[in-house]
Amino acid sequence: MERLPGGRRPRLVSSLGLGRGAAGLARPRPPRRAENCFVPISEIIAVEETEFNKKQRNIGRWQKMAKLHAFTVYYVKKARNHRWRCSNVTFWCVDEHLCNQWIQALKELLEMQKSRPKQLLVYINPYGGKRQGKRIYEQKVAPLFSLASISTDVVITEHANHAKDNLFEVNIYKYDGVVCVGGDGMFSEVMHGLIGRMQKDSGIDQNNPKASLVQCNIRIGIIPAGSTDCICYSTVGISDPVTSALHIIVGDCQPLDVSSVHHNNTFLKYSVSLLGYGFYGDILKDSEKKRWMGPMRYDYSGFKTFLSHHYYEGTIAYQPAKHTHGSPRDKESCRTGCCICKESEKQLAEQQKECGLNHEEGEEEWKFIKGKFLAINAVSMSCACPRSPKGLSPAAHLADGSADLILVRKCSRFDFLRYLLRHTNQDDQFDFPFVDVYRVKSFQFTSKLSEDNESNVMDIGKKRFGQFCRDHPACCCNIVNSTWNCDGETLDSSAIEVRVHCQLMKLFARGIEEKCKDEAAYSQSSIEQLL
Ligand SMILES: Nc1ncnc2c1ncn2[C@@H]1O[C@H](COP(=O)(O)OP(=O)(O)OP(=O)(O)O)[C@@H](O)[C@H]1O
Ligand SMILES: CCCCCCCCCCCCC/C=C/[C@@H](O)[C@H](CO)NC(=O)CCCCC
Ligand SMILES: [Ca+2]
Incomplete structure (x- = not known):
């Protein structure tokens, strides 16, 4: 477990009178049995200072004593069948300095997660699957990327091979990853663009069946919005746009064979x-x-x-x-x-x-x-x-x-x-x-x-x-x-x-997690506490 301000262990936060709940919905709670939930730093999505709106909140005796300061931690909550969701917990206390120290310390820890992407190139196929790609991205994925401070360049494709051709023209090296919103066909386009571009830039002739191809280290993220979504399902365990967005945010990396x-x-x-x-x-x-x-x-x-x-x-x-x-x-x-x-x-x-x-x-x-x-x-x-x-x-x-x-x-x-x-x-x-x-x-x-x-x-x-x-x-x-x-x-x-070709490319995924591990350890809905 990481150490936080003053050498405190994260779980000490609760003894500062920190409350939990969706931002803006914290309620006074009766004393609970000691509950713990371990959230690795690698699965924290973001930390934000939280504005207290006293009118909306009734936080009992704390309200009468002093002005409160708060921060919210957004984190990955693992649900059934490999599904991930963004959950949050808000902590408050009277000591502004301590609150800021916590925010600062958590942000520094997040900065140290070097595998996380900061800048992504996103291609959306508006016609894949049930033609929901654009809506799925705008409503479910973009807000999460923005919460995680990921900046994006978004291209909505206008024809087949648009994404592939574009990948031969843009400066791909300024991105930490490429995201495709669509199905297996859309993924295939992006993969051909990236692998093809790597070979071109390295002077490798793709027509030689015996050539040793150059690995592509720019990861691809798949937001499933297609008809089969087999590549997403086989590498994540579920075909779910929010789960895939969270795997991208935490910077997962899964190498993949390519034939x-x-x-x-x-x-x-x-x-x-x-x-x-x-x-x-x-x-x-x-x-x-x-x-x-x-x-x-x-x-x-x-x-x-x-x-x-x-x-x-x-x-x-x-x-x-x-x-x-x-x-x-x-x-x-x-x-x-x-x-x-x-x-x-x-x-x-x-x-x-x-x-x-x-x-x-x-x-x-x-x-x-x-x-x-x-x-x-x-x-x-x-x-x-x-x-x-x-x-x-x-x-x-x-x-x-x-x-x-x-x-x-x-x-x-x-x-x-x-x-x-x-x-x-x-x-x-x-x-x-x-x-x-x-x-x-x-x-x-x-x-x-x-x-x-x-x-x-x-x-x-x-x-x-x-x-x-x-x-x-x-x-x-x-x-x-x-x-x-x-x-x-x-x-x-x-x-x-x-x-x-063994591990020719990489995805923002981690393979399918063992069921017993994640479902037993994380889906106890009564154990909701963070830190
Ligand atoms: N704007 C566009 N107009 C027409 N075709 C497009 C456009 N953008 C991408 N495509 C092509 O559409 C094809 C199918 O797209 P996609 O894979 O997203 O959906 P799908 O075929 O329904 O799903 P799956 O591949 O999972 O069965 C891709 O091969 C891609 O080249
Ligand atoms: C009588 C009931 C029998 C049920 C049998 C079900 C068997 C289903 C096996 C599905 C295997 C999918 C393999 C994935 C192929 C993808 O690369 C490709 C692109 O998305 N999809 C298809 O070709 C689409 C292939 C669609 C197959 C139905
Ligand atoms: Ca294999």
Whole structure:
């Protein structure tokens, strides 16, 4: 616990006759049982001198004795399910000097929190999700940033790629972070802008699939206002704008793996959540035509895609992630302070010390799988979201330098439904004979169609006319390719080369906190006292 004026411990404040309550609402209270609540300085949002309005207040005997002085401490209150709220406590006393000393001391302690942002660049997508981005920012987030004395430059985007292009033009180095208000697509734009800008400024060619990319130390904050908000949910544990704003204010930092996607030595995209071919690619392609439906479009297209039951043939080559101890079948999930991610961080630091920036990935063992797949999903994180609270791969790690490659082979509609349903309950979604999962550091995919057509390109036009296999009209095998869903955006190429870059970027988050710790320790509503 930090020491405060006169070497006093913070809890002594209450013996000065300090009262508690929302600013302006303090009431005399009957003596209470001794109550304590520990709030680390790192979770104090702001400290402000409080004006006493005697007319509004009835603070009993204190009022008669002397003029009162007060200050209010705003702090993070942890509620259920990883939700954070801004709470406050007002302290008053008769000694003006002592009161000022407290304010001064607390402000100095806050100044010492060096990881907190002071200046942020904010991009708002007014059309993401339910089109509430601007309102959410103005009503829920901006007042908190202002309370925490964070200054902001706000850009309301006018078209797709506005934020990304802007990040190549502005002086990003004057900001402590970039905030995106929107969904996964908006986050993806900001991430591409920041990572792309870092590579450009460092002379790294993004088209080289083997290049060692420069880490981006400017953190990104996500204020969720999209349709899936999977990146926010998987890194914070909830999709809630106030919670995310508070993680930004306290200066949390969560490193994140980023996968680069290439085709024929051409850079296509980065991905942090899902790279999905087949089922999720087809959902996305169909849902793009239904954007006007808002988040509901995914349910509509999901149902349609499920009924169509298309499978696709192709070959996957992958390099197993041997550097990490974890496995996709682990029962333990990645949580705040995860040891597996810390181990990868250490390895990364050693690698950078040894090889510097010129390090290129070595050729290691490749494994090959050929088959007919309903879905090929590669996830760099769990992909937990409100639709699936444990995600596509519950044991995937945020920052271990690997992705989980999930192969769902051709099976009956009924079995596929059983597989999908397991994303919504506690049963193991990998415990099916038609599902395989591997932890990988890189992989490549080539569809059978492109393999065949490489020998005879002229066939493409002919084959595209038939949607289904002409030999077996009822079999659901597809002679056209699916598309890749890359964090909610379609890729132009079906043949891709993917590589995971360990901890390439950082978020204003801390990963998902263990439930037992925060819920037991912080949500005792009767223990409301600070200091
Ligand atoms: N002003 C704008 N007009 C049109 N499109 C925009 C604008 N600003 C951003 N975009 C684009 O909108 C796309 C979708 O936005 P966003 O991710 O915020 O919402 P969403 O698709 O509903 O949510 P999710 O990605 O979580 O499913 C992004 O890819 C982004 O490039
Ligand atoms: C019969 C009931 C079955 C229920 C099954 C539920 C399974 C849900 C799993 C959801 C996985 C989401 C993965 C995240 C992908 C995001 O990068 C992407 C961009 O926001 N969203 C989608 O592609 C949107 C994907 C939408 C999928 C519905
Ligand atoms: Ca990972």
